[in-house]
Amino acid sequence: EFARKRLQDTKELRRVAGGSKFDIHEYEKQVGSLTARVEKAQFDLDSCTIKAATDGYVTQVRVRPGQMAVPFPSFPVLTFVNLDSIAxxxxxxxxxxxxxxxxxxxxxxxxxxxxxxxxxxxxxxxxxxxxxxxAPDRKMFSFNTQxxxxxxxxxxxxxxxxxxxxxxxxxxxxxxxxxxxxxxxxxxxxxxxxxxxxxxxxxxxxxx
The missing domain is CATH 2.40.30.170 (Efflux pump adaptor protein, beta barrel domain)
Known part of the structure; x- marks a missing residue:
């Protein structure tokens, strides 16, 4: 918000007293960069909310306060049990x-x-x-293995x-x-x- 206010003031200064056009471009670049960072932060925050696709319950929560969850499927932070269909x-x-x-x-x-x-x-x-x-492997499949x-x-x-x-x-x-x-x-x-x-x-x- 401060960067947007400064950009607005710079445009007003150029209109009234002939301010620098270069400063306007720099402040526009800064506003665009900060806006992108805010949008990315909002996306990361929204991604912290896990929504279940079906009815069920969560068991074996493996994450604790202070730990960081990363988007790797090989390291799940919890186990979800689906109750829509039991086989x-x-x-x-x-x-x-x-x-x-x-x-x-x-x-x-x-x-x-x-x-x-x-x-x-x-x-x-x-x-x-x-x-x-x-499984995908660099070795060819062999029938010698029982x-x-x-x-x-x-x-x-x-x-x-x-x-x-x-x-x-x-x-x-x-x-x-x-x-x-x-x-x-x-x-x-x-x-x-x-x-x-x-x-x-x-x-x-x-x-x-």
Whole structure:
């Protein structure tokens, strides 16, 4: 504001008494430079306000008063948990992959909820696994390295209401899927359901 006032006075002086035109250019340059600094400072200040794109909550805040946050994605200052969509992912070995299809029945048991099984169904089989990722590197990919056999991620949806149990995100569970398209697998599914319920009842035995 002081620089703008000085520029205005210099223009008025030139109009009245023939002041220096060079001084006017210098003060205009100074006003423009200071205005740009103010705009940059305002942008930096506005960037300090973090707005969530969806409903959720913040956990694990890693920044403390006095620390400086820098715009590097590899060093986040907090973790945001998105509550708009919660996915249940189960990992299956690759042998039964051809029998796991969208819409198949499934059952879920939780170690935190012993003696209970919950009905679910397969939403989709995810088309990629972490073992198929190739990171950019200056070295060529070699098959001499023994790659582990990864598990196939399968997204499921629990049909029963489990909201009353207040399970935290990341809770461990056991999932079984059933292919009921043939009579043979229907009989096997009955055995698997019995074994799953036996395993769920074993969770009552806990030693801390």
């Amino acid at each position: 249940f992912i189960a990992g299956f070995s690759q042998e039964p992959l051809t029998n796991i299809k969208k819409g198949n029945l499934a059952e879920v048991i939780f170690p935190a909820i012993p003696g209970r099984s919950f009905q679910a169904h397969v939403v989709r089989v995810l088309p990629t696994m972490a073992e198929g990722e190739i 790659l582990p056999a990864g598990q196939v991620p399968v997204q499921i949806k629990i049909d029963d209401n489990i909201s009353t149990y207040d399970l935290p995100l990341g809770t461990d569970a056991v999932v079984a899927t059933y292919d009921m398209s043939s009579p043979f697998w229907s009989h096997v599914a009955i055995i698997r359901k019995i074994l799953l319920r036996m395993q769920s009842w074993q969770y009552f035995l806990r030693f801390h």
